[in-house]
Amino acid sequence: MSNEFNFSLKDYESNFKPTWCPGCGNFSQWRAIRQALVELELTPEEVVLVSGIGCSSHMPNFLKVYGLQTVHGRGIPVATGIRLANPDLTVLVYGGDGDIYGIGGNHFLHACRRNVDIITIVSNNFVYGLTTGQASATTPVGTITKTTPRGSIENPLNPITVAISAGATFVARGFSGDLQHLSYVIKEAIAHRGFAFVDVFSPCITFNKNQTFNYFREKVYKVEDTDHDKEDIYSALDLSNQRFIKDDLPIGIFYQIENKTTYEERDFTLNQGVIPAKAPLDLSKEQIDIITKEFY
Amino acid sequence: MTKDVIIRFVGSAGDGLVSLGDLFGKILKKHNFNVLGFRSYQSVIRGGYNEYQIRASTDEVLSVGENADIIVLLNKHVAEIHKVRVNSGNKVIYDNDYIDLDELEYPENIIKLPIPLASITKDISKLKVLKNIVGFGAISYILGLDEELVKEVIFEQFGDKGEEIVSTNYEALEKGYAYANENNWPVKWEKHKYGKAQQMIISGNEALALGMLSAGLKFYSGYPMTPATSIVHYLTRYLPKLGMIVKQTEDEIAAVGMAIGAAYCGARAATGTSGGGFSLMTELIGMAGIEEIPLVVINSQRAGPSTGMATKTEQADLFQVYGASQGEFPKVILAPSSIVEAFKVGIEAIEIAEKYQIVVIILMDLYLSEQIATVRKLDLERKNKRFGILKNPDENFTRYRITESGVSDRTLPGTKNGMFFTGSSERNERGTSIASTLAGLPETLPIRIEMVKKRMRKLDLILKEVEEPSVFGEEDSSITLVSWGSTKYIVREAINLLKDEGISAKQLHIKTINPFHTSQVRKILDDSKEILCIEQNYTGQMNDFIRMKTGFDIKHSFRRWDGEPIVPSQIIAKVKEVLNIE
Numbered sequence: 030m031s032n033e034f035n036f037s038l039k040d041y042e043s044n045f046k047p048t049w050c051p052g053c054g055n056f057s058q059w060r061a062i063r064q065a066l067v068e069l070e071l072t073p074e075e076v077v078l079v080s081g082i083g084c085s086s087h088m089p090n091f092l093k094v095y096g097l098q099t100v101h102g103r104g105i106p107v108a109t110g111i112r113l114a115n116p117d118l119t120v121l122v123y124g125g126d127g128d129i130y131g132i133g134g135n136h137f138l139h140a141c142r143r144n145v146d147i148i149t150i151v152s153n154n155f156v157y158g159l160t161t162g163q164a165s166a167t168t169p170v171g172t173i174t175k176t177t178p179r180g181s182i183e184n185p186l187n188p189i190t191v192a193i194s195a196g197a198t199f200v201a202r203g204f205s206g207d208l209q210h211l212s213y214v215i216k217e218a219i220a221h222r223g224f225a226f227v228d229v230f231s232p233c234i235t236f237n238k239n240q241t242f243n244y245f246r247e248k249v250y251k252v253e254d255t256d257h258d259k260e261d262i263y264s265a266l267d268l269s270n271q272r273f274i275k276d277d278l279p280i281g282i283f284y285q286i287e288n289k290t291t292y293e294e295r296d297f298t299l300n301q302g303v304i305p306a307k308a309p310l311d312l313s314k315e316q317i318d319i320i321t322k323e324f325y
Numbered sequence: 326m327t328k329d330v331i332i333r334f335v336g337s338a339g340d341g342l343v344s345l346g347d348l349f350g351k352i353l354k355k356h357n358f359n360v361l362g363f364r365s366y367q368s369v370i371r372g373g374y375n376e377y378q379i380r381a382s383t384d385e386v387l388s389v390g391e392n393a394d395i396i397v398l399l400n401k402h403v404a405e406i407h408k409v410r411v412n413s414g415n416k417v418i419y420d421n422d423y424i425d426l427d428e429l430e431y432p433e434n435i436i437k438l439p440i441p442l443a444s445i446t447k448d449i450s451k452l453k454v455l456k457n458i459v460g461f462g463a464i465s466y467i468l469g470l471d472e473e474l475v476k477e478v479i480f481e482q483f484g485d486k487g488e489e490i491v492s493t494n495y496e497a498l499e500k501g502y503a504y505a506n507e508n509n510w511p512v513k514w515e516k517h518k519y520g521k522a523q524q525m526i527i528s529g530n531e532a533l534a535l536g537m538l539s540a541g542l543k544f545y546s547g548y549p550m551t552p553a554t555s556i557v558h559y560l561t562r563y564l565p566k567l568g569m570i571v572k573q574t575e576d577e578i579a580a581v582g583m584a585i586g587a588a589y590c591g592a593r594a595a596t597g598t599s600g601g602g603f604s605l606m607t608e609l610i611g612m613a614g615i616e617e618i619p620l621v622v623i624n625s626q627r628a629g630p631s632t633g634m635a636t637k638t639e640q641a642d643l644f645q646v647y648g649a650s651q652g653e654f655p656k657v658i659l660a661p662s663s664i665v666e667a668f669k670v671g672i673e674a675i676e677i678a679e680k681y682q683i684v685v686i687i688l689m690d691l692y693l694s695e696q697i698a699t700v701r702k703l704d705l706e707r708k709n710k711r712f713g714i715l716k717n718p719d720e721n722f723t724r725y726r727i728t729e730s731g732v733s734d735r736t737l738p739g740t741k742n743g744m745f746f747t748g749s750s751e752r753n754e755r756g757t758s759i760a761s762t763l764a765g766l767p768e769t770l771p772i773r774i775e776m777v778k779k780r781m782r783k784l785d786l787i788l789k790e791v792e793e794p795s796v797f798g799e800e801d802s803s804i805t806l807v808s809w810g811s812t813k814y815i816v817r818e819a820i821n822l823l824k825d826e827g828i829s830a831k832q833l834h835i836k837t838i839n840p841f842h843t844s845q846v847r848k849i850l851d852d853s854k855e856i857l858c859i860e861q862n863y864t865g866q867m868n869d870f871i872r873m874k875t876g877f878d879i880k881h882s883f884r885r886w887d888g889e890p891i892v893p894s895q896i897i898a899k900v901k902e903v904l905n906i907e
Binding site for chain 2: 110115
């Protein structure tokens with residue numbers, strides 16, 4: 030971080046213009062991420078944004094940071110490797126519900142429990158968009174999609190509940206229709222020490238006629254406007270299950286604890302301040318003696 | 326005069342066979358013997374039938390050998406099974422507190438050497454494992470080993486466990502030795518002064534790990550899978566002192582993903598598994614390929630398909646790794662043939678990966694990963710150079726610039742002005758995807774053509790750098806034996822034995838599988854008389870591979886796929902069959 034931070038939103042924009050459908054919820058996330066980076070004074074070179082496959086996963090194309098698009102569902106492990114190799118970097122994972130809750134679900138669970146200091150933002154539109162509209166892990170029961178023409182018969186995953194239960198130390202939700210609040214949530218997620226997770230209600234204007242901007246506008250309310258105690262795991266779990274009880278949808282920070290050590294703080298190498306990415310290992314004579322003693 | 330002995334310990338999982346074999350290997354090494362040991366075992370934690378065979382020689386040891394001179398039976402269950410494996414003249418040591426070879430109807434033409442291990446041990450300590458040390462004492466007597474040197478090894482092994490443990494071990498050793506002496510056991514070698522060896526005794530996986538460390542390895546990730554897991558075990562042991570990351574992951578997809586992430590930011594990184602885990606890694610291997618991220622992946626083959634035989638060896642993943650991942654991208658495939666070569670390939674792979682920003686696959690197998698052998702001291706000291714990393718790029722930095730070598734400079738995250746996008750889609754020189762809105766546009770067609778060529782031509786340079794196929798033996802031999810990977814020295818032993826019988830055979834051994842030295846291999850085959858391709862699989866994958874690459878069809882083959890390593894006598898028999906020699 031330089032003393033004179035003079036970067037603006039424009040400086041984080043690549044020369045490749047977003048290819049999302051006009052009106053897509055991803056646009057406001059594209060802006061909210063940049064806004065959070067500027068507010069936190071993170072320069073483009075110290076940020077890595079990793080994604081998977083899907084409409085939302087195109088995101089790193091449109092940002093001027095270090096951007097890496099992986100294959101479907103694998104953003105989290107690649108980002109974990111980046112962060113462990115260089116803990117000086119701010120590492121974000123960005124993907125959709127298909128990418129992170131579906132095909133990448135296993136990595137999501139383990140990232141939550143591992144508490145590596147990375148940020149995972151999921152653009153949740155309740156549908157597979159890039160493959161033109163199939164059911165996803167968050168598609169509500171009864172929804173008609175191309176693969177569920179008689180209505181989806183599977184129960185949807187509740188990502189907030191799952192993340193809290195799996196041990197994530199920051200769990201939040203944003204809404205693409207509320208840019209300022211979304212930007213606030215993402216900023217808090219980046220600033221959090223430990224694994225931070227943000228689920229974003231992000232309507233797919235082409236393939237989802239149910240979870241639309243209007244649908245959410247009528248139902249969302251901000252957790253911050255209530256007396257919710259985000260450090261209380263039971264309240265957080267209660268809150269995360271509300272949408273199944275009442276017909277309103279909380280957005281904001283559900284759960285955050287600061288006192289849990291991160292993976293980096295527990296790792297026997299990283300907690301000595303080592304940055305593995307900096308230089309290859311040159312074994313010293315002493316190291317060679319230690320690691321070969323057992324062979325003599 | 327050459328001294329050569331094969332000792333086979335037979336026991337169940339839980340009998341301490343591994344530490345017993347390793348310890349005896351060290352004892353023999355201390356006496357300046359060359360040693361090679363291999364454990365044949367089952368996928369059970371307790372019980373079952375396992376063998377640990379060790380061959381020691383004053384000469385070079387090329388294989389673990391076949392007919393054991395000394396057999397040690399550790400329990401009744403395995404003694405019963407082992408009956409069919411004994412040959413005339415074998416010295417069979419067994420615990421007659423528990424085992425009665427007459428009752429088990431062992432053949433009469435063996436030399437039975439009963440020793441009441443349990444009773445002797447009971448007099449010394451409650452520790453049952455001590456009976457193995459009593460056994461060592463008895464074997465030491467037969468082999469004329471130096472008791473003081475044996476004690477030195479025991480001290481090195483147990484010294485930090487306290488004086489009492491050491492002294493009970495010494496006592497056990499002495500009692501075993503004395504028992505053999507008092508009962509006039511046959512002596513194979515008279516006692517003499519042994520020189521002290523400066524050699525290392527090490528497994529294939531450990532040597533590979535040392536090679537990678539020597540080349541600057543900073544990140545290793547893996548998910549437990551036999552026979553690759555011992556690499557993680559070894560590296561983890563010395564973690565904080567090495568300043569590196571070793572990460573056990575949730576699955577092999579995460580293992581390769583994390584290694585790619587680490588390599589992308591500049592850490593020298595590798596991951597390892599066996600065929601099943603390699604299957605899971607495949608998609609991301611292709612991604613590292615198109616994103617030109619340096620990546621080393623170890624596949625230690627075991628008998629497949631699917632779970633196959635988890636603790637048995639095979640060389641049947643050649644086409645799996647060659648064809649790994651969809652589409653076309655360059656990958657280097659190296660198959661080390663020995664423990665020393667595993668060390669060298671560890672260095673080579675890490676370096677080639679960074680230098681050419683390419684995927685390097687190290688194709689091991691269970692036989693090589695798990696064998697232990699004495700080797701000359703491995704030289705780990707290196708000053709590692711960095712390749713192709715720009716520290717101060719200007720604002721026009723172009724990550725995927727088309728170059729003559731195919732290699733473009735890269736920047737590491739954190740570098741000012743070095744920001745670039747990379748993705749699993751095809752791209753232009755700046756990294757921008759040409760797979761979405763630019764796909765199919767007239768101006769993107771030449772970009773695609775050039776990007777593929779840029780990546781692929783790295784292999785042309787690598788071909789000049791990697792080891793050519795090696796030839797051993799007389800040029801005008803009556804037969805050429807073609808081998809690859811871990812069978813190299815087994816074939817070598819067969820060639821030596823054939824020579825003793827007056828049959829000339831030479832060896833063409835292939836270590837570098839991709840890129841392939843097509844013209845060199847073709848020439849050697851053209852210049853050969855009869856040719857026999859030897860491999861540990863059913864379909865003859867190297868046979869097919871050579872035909873595919875060179876157009877040469879090798880007529881004869883010897884293949885073994887029962888899970889046990891090929892032995893020299895099988896090769897010799899096949900050679901005689903091909904040459905019509907009785």
